[in-house]
Amino acid sequence: MDMLVDPEWVAERLDEEGVRVVDVREAWEYDGIGHLPGAVSVPFDAFRSADEGEAGMLPGAAAFADLMGEAGVRREDHVVAYDDTHGVFAARLLVTCELYGHPREKLHLLNGDYSAWSREQEVSREAPEVAEANYDAAFVEDGPLVGIDVVAAAIDDPDAVIVDTREEGEFDAGHIPSAVRLDWLELVDEASRGLKSDDELRALLEERGVVPEKRVVLYCNTARRISHTYVALRHLGYEDLAFYEGSLTEWEREGRDLVTE
Template sequence: MQPFVPASWVQDRDVAVVDVREPWEYDSIGHLPGAVNVPFDAFRSDEGEAGKLPPRAEWESLLADAGVGSDAEIVAYDDTQGVFAARFVVTALLLGHDPGRLHVLDGDFSSWQREHETTTDTVDPEAASYESDPDAETPLVDFETVRALLPAIEAGDVTLVDTREDWEFEEGHIPGAVQLDWRELVDEERRGLRPADELRALLADRGIDPKRRAVLYCNTARRVSHTYLVLRQLGYESVDLYEGSLTEWQERGGELVTG
């Protein structure tokens, strides 16, 4: 996988560019040439637990209406250092889109705007055909799986990663979790990922070893999506997503540790 791609990569290829910002930002501030707007709230499920995937039929209709076909190579972006775009990409991945054809712009709209053309021109995409793959393998794990893994987590055989902020972690986290705020992975000035050697050093410092299975969670699956893609970018092969995250964990009576 190459989840994060630079602006030069996007410019040189025929890809479906998806802007996940609010419609007013897309229309008034501008967007990448040819980009279609699929706002974050449009693919955030109103059903079930917070942060869960949208219904499959709604997702298929959303992408088809945006002119994104089943075999499209997709690059998503936001203006929040990639965290909302990452959620779009991971949603596509979990619903069966080819992982090798899913990317996040390394940076965001603000970083693109510094050096590249933007436009406020209306984009009227031609409807496409989009079918998801219900049989695709995904990295999802559920409440029961995470609970069953607690002994292995406590023993250090599996790394459970909490991608929230320090204060959230201190207020309550799953037993055995290590804390890694997703924002530590990005360069505030460049608005994209920090250099790979810095990322590997940071992950090593937190005990997140590429040779061990990692399970990631946050609150509602947005921040964890970004961290998942970063680990895959760095070559981590065994990375799982606890989609329900702490929201589901608490609602189902999972144990919490404070401090």
């Protein structure tokens, strides 16, 4: 099952058992602006921690299990996440789920965001009644997350490409040696607020040398923006993806070399 799902797919399954729609915007947006019918609120800041998790900004398995369980999410559920920022915050939830053992085939990003949804679909201001669930979370040691030494080894590896998903100014101010720049927003279609067409995405990725034949190592500053790029590449069928959770925050803290332009 594709990680990227369109609004029509979601609309048909809002009341379906085993599908849990998760809104990761701030609580005031969920309550005051409205949300997808039946969606539960799991704000972005609730599943991020600078010092409690296994790496980077991960929240820790126990804390994440409690958070998702309180929202009524089970590990066997299909999770559909959305935000109002082209999916970048929602993608971070999905990657966090995967890193804690949620089956990838049951993780989905709404293609588009709340603004795009609300133009065509029904919205609600009523929070659903959900029963607390038992969410089993355990950090996956052999998942896509990689450490700093693996990233360093990829610098001179002809079979790998390191991808910096930040803005041009950030990239020019300092990036990991050999990295190519691919601002995550370059993958977004402004009109639909979701991803560009598959053909457009593949053309852009090939132009930057980010091809499926290579191992793609993703980083940004705190592993938020790479989450969106990770989901986009999974959607396109990329298999060998490395997710550098520590990103530039850790790289700089450890005194590793940076290239400036």
